Amino acid sequence: MSVDPERHAMKMAKKKASRDKIMATKTDEKGLIIVHTGKGKGKSSAAFGMIFRCIAHDMKCAVVQFIKGGMSTGERDMILDKFSDTCSFYTMGEGFTWETQDRTRDTEMAQAAWEKAKELIRDESNKMVLLDEINIALRYDYLDINEVVQFLAEEKPHMTHVVLTGRNAKEDLIEIADLVTEMELIKHPFRSGVKAQIGVEF
Numbered sequence: 001m002s003v004d005p006e007r008h009a010m011k012m013a014k015k016k017a018s019r020d021k022i023m024a025t026k027t028d029e030k031g032l033i034i035v036h037t038g039k040g041k042g043k044s045s046a047a048f049g050m051i052f053r054c055i056a057h058d059m060k061c062a063v064v065q066f067i068k069g070g071m072s073t074g075e076r077d078m079i080l081d082k083f084s085d086t087c088s089f090y091t092m093g094e095g096f097t098w099e100t101q102d103r104t105r106d107t108e109m110a111q112a113a114w115e116k117a118k119e120l121i122r123d124e125s126n127k128m129v130l131l132d133e134i135n136i137a138l139r140y141d142y143l144d145i146n147e148v149v150q151f152l153a154e155e156k157p158h159m160t161h162v163v164l165t166g167r168n169a170k171e172d173l174i175e176i177a178d179l180v181t182e183m184e185l186i187k188h189p190f191r192s193g194v195k196a197q198i199g200v201e202f
Contacts, residue, residue, distance in 0.1 A: 031160040037169035040183030059127040062088040067133035110142035135166025
């Protein structure tokens, strides 16, 4: 299909003027509450992308992993090996709940992870704190959603970003969040018998 270059340029100029007008009204800055949820893959991957962006800008940040346990992942290994001076990393869970099969222990570990998370969020030198898979801990009621929401609403420093990942985000969390992305599952290799692979899943 042929497009007239002059007509296209005029259309884009009009679009730019409209966009510039909208952008001129966006002047506020604040620390965001960001939720990545949904059945699709990529929730933690997207969150770690933001953590690496903070590291690239030499912004102090932190990660608390609520579920994944001692499993080696590329993100954790790289941060601990090369960026531990910029990014604090805490793996507090002992694995997925169906592996531990011990609700009392899982609850204790989730509570300990939440205490560490609160400590890191209160530290205003941390510009971003990632709470990886906290939504799973909330889903199974290892943590009190009301306490988490109240803390984020009342105690999170104004300029600190907090990212919360995991399926089945609670409605109360979605309600107070500034940015919510739901990863939609359309197709996944696991359903075709392909296991999790290095460089893609971990």
